[in-house]
Amino acid sequence: MKALGHVFKYGDNVDTDVIIPARYLNSFDAQELASHAMADIDPEFVDKVQPGDLIVANKNFGCGSSREHAPLCLKTAGVSCVIAETFARIFYRNAINIGLPIIECPEAAKRIEAGDEVEVDFDSGMIYDRTKGTEFKGQPFPEFMQKLIAAGGLVKYTNSKR
Amino acid sequence: MGMTMTQKILAAHAGLDQVEAGQLIEAKLDVVMANDITGPMALPIFKEMADKVYDKDKVVLVPDHFTPNKDIKSAENSKAIREFAREQGLSWFFEQGKSGVEHAILPEAGVVAAGECIIGADSHTCTYGALGAFSTGVGTTDIATGMATGELWFKVPGALKFVLKGKPGPYVSGKDIIIHIIGRIGVDGALYKSMEFTGEGISALSMDDRFTMANMAIEAGAKNGIFPVDEKAQSYMKEHTQKEYKIYEADEDAVYDDVIEIDLAAVRPTVAFPHLPGNAKTIDEIEAMEPVKIHQVVIGSCTNGRMEDMRKAAAILKGQTVHEDVRVMVIPATQKIYKQCMKEGLLDIFVDAGCAVNTPSCGPCMGGHMGVMAAGERCVSTTNRNFVGRMGHVDSLIYLASPEVAAASAIAGCIANPEKVGDR
Numbered sequence: 001m002k003a004l005g006h007v008f009k010y011g012d013n014v015d016t017d018v019i020i021p022a023r024y025l026n027s028f029d030a031q032e033l034a035s036h037a038m039a040d041i042d043p044e045f046v047d048k049v050q051p052g053d054l055i056v057a058n059k060n061f062g063c064g065s066s067r068e069h070a071p072l073c074l075k076t077a078g079v080s081c082v083i084a085e086t087f088a089r090i091f092y093r094n095a096i097n098i099g100l101p102i103i104e105c106p107e108a109a110k111r112i113e114a115g116d117e118v119e120v121d122f123d124s125g126m127i128y129d130r131t132k133g134t135e136f137k138g139q140p141f142p143e144f145m146q147k148l149i150a151a152g153g154l155v156k157y158t159n160s161k162r
Numbered sequence: 163m164g165m166t167m168t169q170k171i172l173a174a175h176a177g178l179d180q181v182e183a184g185q186l187i188e189a190k191l192d193v194v195m196a197n198d199i200t201g202p203m204a205l206p207i208f209k210e211m212a213d214k215v216y217d218k219d220k221v222v223l224v225p226d227h228f229t230p231n232k233d234i235k236s237a238e239n240s241k242a243i244r245e246f247a248r249e250q251g252l253s254w255f256f257e258q259g260k261s262g263v264e265h266a267i268l269p270e271a272g273v274v275a276a277g278e279c280i281i282g283a284d285s286h287t288c289t290y291g292a293l294g295a296f297s298t299g300v301g302t303t304d305i306a307t308g309m310a311t312g313e314l315w316f317k318v319p320g321a322l323k324f325v326l327k328g329k330p331g332p333y334v335s336g337k338d339i340i341i342h343i344i345g346r347i348g349v350d351g352a353l354y355k356s357m358e359f360t361g362e363g364i365s366a367l368s369m370d371d372r373f374t375m376a377n378m379a380i381e382a383g384a385k386n387g388i389f390p391v392d393e394k395a396q397s398y399m400k401e402h403t404q405k406e407y408k409i410y411e412a413d414e415d416a417v418y419d420d421v422i423e424i425d426l427a428a429v430r431p432t433v434a435f436p437h438l439p440g441n442a443k444t445i446d447e448i449e450a451m452e453p454v455k456i457h458q459v460v461i462g463s464c465t466n467g468r469m470e471d472m473r474k475a476a477a478i479l480k481g482q483t484v485h486e487d488v489r490v491m492v493i494p495a496t497q498k499i500y501k502q503c504m505k506e507g508l509l510d511i512f513v514d515a516g517c518a519v520n521t522p523s524c525g526p527c528m529g530g531h532m533g534v535m536a537a538g539e540r541c542v543s544t545t546n547r548n549f550v551g552r553m554g555h556v557d558s559l560i561y562l563a564s565p566e567v568a569a570a571s572a573i574a575g576c577i578a579n580p581e582k583v584g585d586r
Contacts, residue, residue, distance in 0.1 A: 013349055013438060017549040022528040026228060026235035028203035028302075040551035060350040060383060064549060065528070066200065066285040068301035089354050089385055090285055094301035144186040144315065154303050155210050158311060 001122040003080035003101060005052030009114035014041060014057050015064035016091065020073045022065075033069050034076035051078035054120070056112045058084065062091025071095040081120050083127060083138070085109040096145055097154040103127065103138035111136075164413030166321040167388050168356040171296040171410050175279040183320035183417070191220065192278035192295075194308040197264055198225035198236065200283030200301070201243040207306035215250050216312035222254040222273055223247050224264040227524045232531040262496025262522040265289035265377060265464035270496055272403030276391045277410055281308050286464050286546065288379045292372035293399065294391035294409060299380060319385045321356040322347070323418040326363030328427035333580045335474065336371030337466055337544065337564035338432040340378045343424065345432065345442025353383035355419060358412065360390060363426045369398045370470040377465045378546050381439035433542075433577060434562035437550050445567065445579045453576035454561065455487070458541040459568050460553075462493025462520075463527045466544035469499050471565040476508040478569035478583050484516035485575030491533045493520045517572070529553045542571040 018041035020033055027033065038045035055061075055074065061084035062070060071094045074082065082095070085106040095102045101122055108127045112118060116131040125138040141149065151157035163182060165173060173181040175189035194216075196204055201223050208215075215221040223243045228236035247255035256267050265286050268274045276294035281287065283305035290297035300314070308314050330339065344351070357379045359372075367375075372389050379387025389395065391409045399407055430444040448454070461467075461475045472494055484490050492512045494500040500522060503509050512519050526533030527545040535541060535554035541561065543553065548560035563571070566580035573583060 015547075015549045017528070017547070017552045021551050022530055023534075025199050026233060026239065040556045060353065063349060063383065064285065064547060066283055066287075066299040066301050068200070068203065068303060086350065086353060088350070088383060090299055090301060093304060097301060097303035142186060142317075148315075154307055155207060158211055158307050162311075 003120040005054050005080055007054050007056050007116045007118050010057040012058040013060045013063050016067050016070040017064055019070040030072055030076040033073035037073040037077040049077050052080045054118050055079055055082045058109055059086045061087050063088035066090045068094045071098055071100040075100040083108050099153050105136050105138040108136035164415035166416045167410050167412040168296050181318045183318055185318045188313050188315050189279050191308050191312050193220055193274055193280040195222040195282035196305050197227050197284055198240045199227045202239040203302045204306040207303055208309050212310035215309050218251050219253045221309050224256045226263050228530050229258055229523055263464045266495035275399055275403050275405040275407035277408030285380045286377050288386045289373055289377040291376035291386050291388040298386045319356045320419045321358050322352050323421045324359050325423045326361040328363055328425050329366040330426045333431055333566050334429050335564050336374035339429050340375040341432045341434045341442050342429045344382045344440040347382055349438050349440040350383040357384045357387040370468045374465055431567050436548050436559045448577050455576045456542050457539040459490040459572040460526050460543040461565050461568050463545040465546040466565050467495025472503050472508055475565040475569040476511045479515040480511045482515050482573045484572050487575050488572055490517040490572045491520055492517045493525050496522050526553055542568045544568050
């Protein structure tokens, strides 16, 4: 599995309130949520994002609330992968559970810039910045999480066990 | 190798003698909780896995975020979990009028107890660590899985040990201590880890102080915050719950990633400035600055809407008048607290001072309703997050503080020192 697209770049501590503000949480319709993705940090995001695009950010991406609406709105908006130095733990779980690929890679987070064309190979964990001609090795998922992802998320994994 | 308190609880719930940091385990759940935002979204996911919840006494639903329902969509969401609770015969569905903010009502109603393994589809579920439980926030798919199976996977966390010593001074409470701690370690200072609070200083902290501190463990990125189960915690549980509980203690040789000493006597009233809970400034630093003029004060929430918080705010507001430029919302976190405020005459004090007293709800904390801010407005709030746009317009500002600082600020019209209210 691969991701390929252009990068939207953000800083430290991008919280779930700016990814999907609570004023939109009276709905859990994925398309409706996607139409407000990143509303309070980058109002132009939803107009600019193309299917396959990536988000690259620094540390503690997705901190704050437990709202699964956050990874869901990004995935539905077309985001193919989020690369960050670190993720907040609930966002990390939620992303895996709904099948939004995420990769921790401090070096890539630091060096990839907004607008770069980036390709990610999820099998090898390699990240290629096609614009700059650089490459980075992302943190691979532990085996148990790979099993979850391979099963198609937590619901399918749970059903397969019973 | 010794285990931390959290690791011991997780090991017991995974049926293992020993676990270590980083290990992936599947643990049995004692309580699985969701609210009116995360619950409705979990129902279709739950139905892909099961027809019946794993245990009708252990799955808990609390409509509290957009209640009393702020619009038609939120009314539909509350209705969905209400009907689900009836259909499944859940023992714990907290309806308005008999309820409150989830993390205040669950301990008060005796739904949670020491030694348990608890998940909630709300990040502040870490609150119940104050009782000596392992308790953590998860998302919707996790909660749906917990409702269906009574089990969930966890990565066993490492831990930061906080050794508390001394006694906090007057006008310093759990809120000041936890903002001070987050200010020291940063908003990702405990990322993926437990915050284990220990030391003789704990005996000087009330249960309400501990709930406030455990509640904000997530604001340092922690998986959970946890307190030892001392006499105070046991007498709280004796008063509130029928459940049998189990006391776990960290091993003498438990391994910690870091040990941090906190001298409670040295902690000053502390405020978190926009836009991070770790952006801590002491009241002395604030007094040396240009006054920060405010438009709104919120006293309530799962962080600081408990009885002691109400009493502390009322002690400051008694006989005083809210500043003419400031709107104040006081929101007791549960019906029981609301009624106790009534009995003790605190509602009179709040209303006479010019505060609006609202029914228990998360209300303005996450910008839902009952106090949403306009562009350029500033709020001193006893809630837990001051992120961009959290309480309304993206250009509004939130300053997180204790009930005493909030009350003093309501009177002064700017962030104020509660030690000096009598001076005016």
